[in-house]
Amino acid sequence: MDKVETLVIGAGVVGLAIGAELSQSQNVLVIEQNTHFGEHTSSRNSEVIHAGIYYPKNSLKASLCVQGKAHLYKHCQAFHVPVKPIGKVLIAQNHDEAEKLEAIRLQALNNGVDDLVWLSKQSQPNYAPDLNLCAALYSPSTGIIDSHQLMCSFITQIQQNQSLYVANTRFVKAVPDENGFVVYLSCNGEEMQLHCKNLINTAGLFAQDIAHHIEGINHALIPELRYCRGQYFTYQGKHPFKHLIYPVPEQHGLGIHATLDMANQLKFGPDTEFIDSLNYQTDATQKAKFVSAIKRYWPYLDETKLHCDYAGIRPKLTLSGQQDFVIQTELQHGITGLVNLFGIESPGLTASMAIAKHVKNAMQT
Ligand SMILES: Cc1cc2nc3c(=O)[nH]c(=O)nc-3n(C[C@H](O)[C@H](O)[C@H](O)COP(=O)(O)OP(=O)(O)OC[C@H]3O[C@@H](n4cnc5c(N)ncnc54)[C@H](O)[C@@H]3O)c2cc1C
Known part of the structure; x- marks a missing residue:
């Protein structure tokens, strides 16, 4: 069976940012069910780099938006991603x-x-x-960004770090074992299995569905969508x-x-x-x-x-009121190596690089 250290499910801007970040220190595979990356929420938004104004103090949205904005402006300069801080x-x-x-x-x-x-x-x-x-x-400090070019830049980083992004590859289910997970995939319609130590569920509008297909998870911890x-x-x-x-x-x-x-x-x-x-x-x-x-x-x-x-x-995640990003690690669900991201709505594009660093830190603690 093929092995990879970390499997990231979903090549939207958040999955790709996580892939780019983690691939600096480990072997990563980012999979995408569609033929092209970023066809869901990551290409159906306002492409605004938010300043971090509205979110409640101490929320993940507030801290990750403000940090993410700074990371993005720097990254865009380094990788020549079109961006305009027009205010x-x-x-x-x-x-x-x-x-x-x-x-x-x-x-x-x-x-x-x-x-x-x-x-x-x-x-x-x-x-x-x-x-x-x-x-x-x-x-x-509010700006606009070319989100397609941003995602391309993350794929470049992933590949430069000898890790992989593959399209037409759908997550089917995962079964934890003593060293991580056996993951069942459908690649261009063909079933295959691979082993990973860490599993990151960053499938956006499909994240709840993915979580329901990870064996051993407490379904009560999966928020409604x-x-x-x-x-x-x-x-x-x-x-x-x-x-x-x-x-x-x-x-x-x-x-x-x-x-x-x-x-x-x-x-x-x-x-x-x-x-x-x-x-x-x-x-x-x-x-x-x-x-x-x-x-x-x-x-x-x-x-x-x-x-x-x-x-x-x-x-x-709710029909009314404020909601924060939900990032669940072993501390919440008790499954070693699994990170679930739920409710990554706006400012998820702005926060993408900060979310990636947050996930990396959470995996190390
Ligand atoms: C109307 C709107 C406007 C917004 N405007 C802004 C904005 O101006 N600024 C900002 O910062 N944020 C904005 N956002 C939020 C931002 O777009 C999202 O937070 C971000 O795009 C989420 O990215 P993601 O990678 O989590 O999800 P997605 O982009 O949805 O990516 C998830 C990926 O997972 C893949 N996937 C799903 N299931 C599987 C499977 N079984 N196997 C393999 N792959 C799978 C999907 O095909 C998809 O490509 C906006 C959102 C919306 C809806």
Whole structure:
């Protein structure tokens, strides 16, 4: 039977970041069920490098986002991954919202994000032209990134470190033995087995399903999975924005905000909708909702230029309230060598490299 020290299940940005990190000191195999890496959440997001503003103090999201942001900017420079630290403007449209922004500023400070600045009345039109607003905060360390190139750079690292990434290889089940796990795989439709000492489950929207196929796991420790779709509408035309524009956040997401991609295309979203199954179908009937949310802060929106584009799905663990990343090691589930990652929603792209270092440290303790 083939042997590998560590098997990573899932080649999204998090699995690949973990593969790149671990391959510096051990022999790693990253497997992906699809023909291409990153076809699920890692290619269906906003591609924003988040500053780490909103998350509760001492949460994994807060610490790993702030650390991950710093690692990413450095990594992008070293590996020539396209990135633009274009900053974002958080806008308030009335006094109540301005108070919420102040609470957000203090939360950010708690998380170590100390670079948020209030924009003066004079500078507001420069940073946030044509917008209805009464107050605005600017976050200079927020940026955008080419997530596909980022994933390519992780694969390059994995290969340079003599480890492997293979596509068309699906995890079927794992059975623990005295030295690790016997893992059953389906490679291009053919069944095979291999042995690994460590098993990292970073399968995103499939992580719960994978966990249910690891023998000996306590099923009560596997959190429920709730699909929460976020849909985007693209604006096909000229626009006045140089920075990302975010209204005050909502309960399950950041509100219908405006982001730019590396080609300066403007898009709005994602919205939030809980759905019953894994379905990336977009729903053009949501346009009226988008138009009304956008016009609240950008009254000049030409709605004929707004087109339904794509959707991503957040791996939520609950239908309400805040949730943190869940990273379970032997300490939680009692199985040596197994790491399960659940609920890696936003800011998982920003945090990917910090999650990788966190997993590496957790495996050593
Ligand atoms: C709408 C939306 C917007 C977002 N915006 C941002 C943002 O702007 N900034 C940010 O930081 N984060 C953002 N995120 C979060 C970020 O995209 C995710 O946290 C990140 O992409 C998760 O990566 P992953 O590797 O955990 O999961 P995935 O990308 O889903 O990868 C998991 C992989 O596992 C594979 N897999 C599953 N089952 C098996 C199996 N049996 N065998 C082998 N392989 C398997 C899948 O095919 C998949 O490729 C956003 C998320 C959403 C939904």
